[in-house]
Amino acid sequence: xxxxxxxxxxxxxxxxxxxxxxxxxxxxxxxxxxxxxxxxxxxxxxxxxxxxxxxxxxxxxxxxxxxxxxxxxxxxxxxxxxxxxxxxxxxxxxxxxxxxxxxxxxxxxxxx
Amino acid sequence: xxxxxxxxxxxxxxxxxxxxxxxxxxxxxxxxxxxxxxxxxxxxxxxxxxxxxxxxxxxxxxxxxxxxxxxxxxxxxxxxxxxxxxxxxxxxxxxxxxxxxxxxxxxxxxxx
Numbered sequence: 001x002x003x004x005x006x007x008x009x010x011x012x013x014x015x016x017x018x019x020x021x022x023x024x025x026x027x028x029x030x031x032x033x034x035x036x037x038x039x040x041x042x043x044x045x046x047x048x049x050x051x052x053x054x055x056x057x058x059x060x061x062x063x064x065x066x067x068x069x070x071x072x073x074x075x076x077x078x079x080x081x082x083x084x085x086x087x088x089x090x091x092x093x094x095x096x097x098x099x100x101x102x103x104x105x106x107x108x109x110x111x112x
Numbered sequence: 113x114x115x116x117x118x119x120x121x122x123x124x125x126x127x128x129x130x131x132x133x134x135x136x137x138x139x140x141x142x143x144x145x146x147x148x149x150x151x152x153x154x155x156x157x158x159x160x161x162x163x164x165x166x167x168x169x170x171x172x173x174x175x176x177x178x179x180x181x182x183x184x185x186x187x188x189x190x191x192x193x194x195x196x197x198x199x200x201x202x203x204x205x206x207x208x209x210x211x212x213x214x215x216x217x218x219x220x221x222x223x224x
C-alpha cells in the first residue's frame with residue numbers, strides 16, 4: 001500500500017518568495033494534517049482537515065499561510081511571502097477517523 | 113507549562129538494557145495517546161497506541177496513568193536499531209482546538 005506522498009522533498013528559496021507544498025494522503029484516509037517541525041522539537045499542528053473541511057486551523061499563521069483540500073483528497077500548503085523563521089520540515093499526515101496518523105517524508109524548507 | 117512534556121535525554125544505554133521513558137500531559141480531558149518513533153532526518157512513525165489497560169508489543173510496553181496524567185514506554189532487551197527519538201502524542205477532545213499535541217521527544221542511543 002502506498003504511503004503518504006509529499007513533494008517536493010527539499011526546497012530552498014529566498015525570503016519574501018512564495019512556496020507551495022503538496023501532499024497526497026493514504027487512499028481512503030479522510031483526515032489530513034499539516035505539521036511543522038523545527039529542529040529538536042516535535043511536530044506542531046498547523047491545520048487538520050476532515051475530508052475537505054478545515055476543522056482545526058487555530059495554529060495556522062493566516063497572514064502568510066494558506067491551505068486547501070478542494071476535493072477531500074490531496075492538499076496544498078502555501079506560504080506567501082516566506083520569512084527566515086519559516087525554515088523547517090513541513091510534514092503531512094493522514095489517518096482514518098481517530099486512528100493513528102501516518103506521516104509522509106516531509107518537505108525540508110530552507111529560507112535564505 | 114507545556115501541554116506534553118518529555119525528558120529530551122539523550123538516554124545512552126548498552127545493548128540488552130531495559131529503558132523507560134515517561135511523558136506527562138496537562139489536559140485531563142485528553143482521550144488518546146500514542147508513541148511515535150522518529151529516526152534522524154526521517155518522518156515520525158507510529159510505534160504503538162497506549163490503552164488504559166496498558167499494552168505490549170514484543171519488547172515494547174506502554175502504560176497510561178490517567179490519575180497522574182502520564183504515559184510511559186518501556187523497551188526491554190534494547191537493540192542498536194532502537195536508537196531513535198521517541199515522541200509522545202496526546203489527543204484531546206475533538207472540538208477542533210489543539211486536538212493533537214506532540215512532545216519534543218526523548219532521544220535514545222543504544223550502544224554496543
